[in-house]
Amino acid sequence: MPKIEHLRPSELHHNPAYSHVVVASGGRTIYIAGQVSTDEEGRVVGEGDLAAQTTQVMHNIGAALAAAGATYANIVKITTFVVGYKPELRPIIGKARGVFFEGMTPPASTLVGVTALAAPEWLIEIEAVAVVD
Numbered sequence: 001m002p003k004i005e006h007l008r009p010s011e012l013h014h015n016p017a018y019s020h021v022v023v024a025s026g027g028r029t030i031y032i033a034g035q036v037s038t039d040e041e042g043r044v045v046g047e048g049d050l051a052a053q054t055t056q057v058m059h060n061i062g063a064a065l066a067a068a069g070a071t072y073a074n075i076v077k078i079t080t081f082v083v084g085y086k087p088e089l090r091p092i093i094g095k096a097r098g099v100f101f102e103g104m105t106p107p108a109s110t111l112v113g114v115t116a117l118a119a120p121e122w123l124i125e126i127e128a129v130a131v132v133d
Helices: 050-067 087-101
Strands: 003-007 021-025 028-035 075-083 108-114 124-132
Touching: 021 075, 028 050, 050 075, 050 087, 050 124, 075 087
Parallel strands: 075 108
Antiparallel strands: 003 021, 028 124, 075 124
């Protein structure tokens, strides 16, 4: 059974949307490539809608986790890339993403604003690292 600890150093501001430090030991590490807002046929879901795209991306991450025998609770780190990022987009992303971590301590997280992703209709891409038995 992997041990996952979410540390909260007193010197760092506590933000309930993510953990500053996650320590994982005793398990198998899963690396999930950046997921984008496409369905199983490769069609874009939620074109022009950041919230809808974030939700689809998280569903895709869930499918990747399940294939590896993991759940959202096993995620220790995510990195989010957002096209044309502005601070007013953060609540949109946080609300859509937060549903998938409801009732659990969120993973360590990095958000990066980018000029573009691999396809012009993609607004967001999220990669994840998880630890399981």
